[in-house]
Amino acid sequence: MKIKTIFATAIVAMLALSSCSNDEETSQGVDETQSFFIQIGKPGIKNRAEGANMDATQVSFTDGYLIFTSNDKIGRVIKIVETASAADEITVSDLETGTVIGKIPANTKNVYLYGNTGALDIASVAVENGSLSNVEALMWELTDIQNTENNVAKVPVYGKGDVAPGTTNPERLESKFNVGPIGSRLQIGEISCTDANVEKLELAGIYINSFYHSMNAANSFDDTNLVDYSIDKAKYSAATGYASYLTMKDELSPVVDIKPGAAKPTGTGNFWAYNFFPSTMPHIVLHFASLKVTDKAEVTNMYATVAKYSTAATGGTAVATAEAGYVYTLNIDISDYENQISDLPESSSSVMGYVDIDIINWQSKTIYPEW
DSSP: OOOOOOOOOOOOEEEEEEOOTSSSSSOOTOOOOOEEEEEOOOOOOSOOOSSSOOEEOOOOOOEEEEEEEEEEEEEEEEEEESSSSSTTEEHHHHHHOEEEEEEEEEEEEEEEEESTTTTOGGTTTTTTTTTTTHHHHHHHEHHHOOTOOOOOOOOEEEEEEEEEEEOOOSSSSEEEEEESSOOOEEEEEEEEEOOOOOOEEEEEEEEESSSSSSEEETSOOGGGEOOOOTTTTGGGSTTTGGGGGGEEEEEEEEEEOOOSOBBBOOOTTTTTEEEEEEOOOOOEEEEEEEETTTTSEEEEEEEEEEOOESSTTTTOBBBBBBBTTTEEEEEEOOOOOHOOBBBSSOOOGGEEEEEEHHHHHEEEEEEEEOO
């Protein structure tokens, strides 16, 4: 099926030191403060869509925080709001047109932007003279980037910039940095079977395995947050398995025989879609309720596992690590059941691959399962 490619505009923030006005502090040393001019590109990031649909929709960037730091010390916190009413608040519109922020410590080394923070309680720890490490210890949860409808129109965004003398004007400080989604996305357009030996292959469920269910605000992981059920068959059954996977699964009820034709998500142009935190590429475990091969008895509860990916069906580049803001799109075909289907999930005999990667910013990549 044809995959729509989505193009997105990266948000670019510029932070420049302007001249001090007469009423600004002029004391020397670390207590000196200056005015900064900041401008951010119009929020044009487009996500993978509402629900599972690939139609382009804009991320709604409406709130967040700018945090100015010197090493671990927080020097100033500016809140991003829809309608500014306080001295330490600016709006997204201000960032688009450019605005002056005063009283920024002159020893500022970095600026951080956290947008669409949702349940992440940045306000409680992002305080002047506080510690950046307290902010970075906050945890994003999978539900922050994916709900049951896979609706990520308001996806969290993040960016960091170094503050340094300007390249064209050393008399001012500048910082340029990209701001983009904190998550990645894996989506499946269809699952088919073209193996001539297979008479019936009933697809019962799709599981995403080997992923992190949380990530701290410094974009790092702890192995205790890793969801990895290995070859535990009980974790991949319709009876007990789905509850273990948060939103990272799809149950087909009734099951679908994919031998006559490919199984596809409900609705034209839709995908089975899973947003996840960027790390190593997750695995896809397909649960088949039954498999009937010519001249053999029918068997039940069989599995195929996608654990390796490539940029092309043949001769492509391996895709081992997911990048934030990328959408990885693939269609899966069972073309050699003996090498692709096993009685165990996550078994070495069932590793497959060809993944089709289109790049966008939310960047869409079509990837291919490797057999």
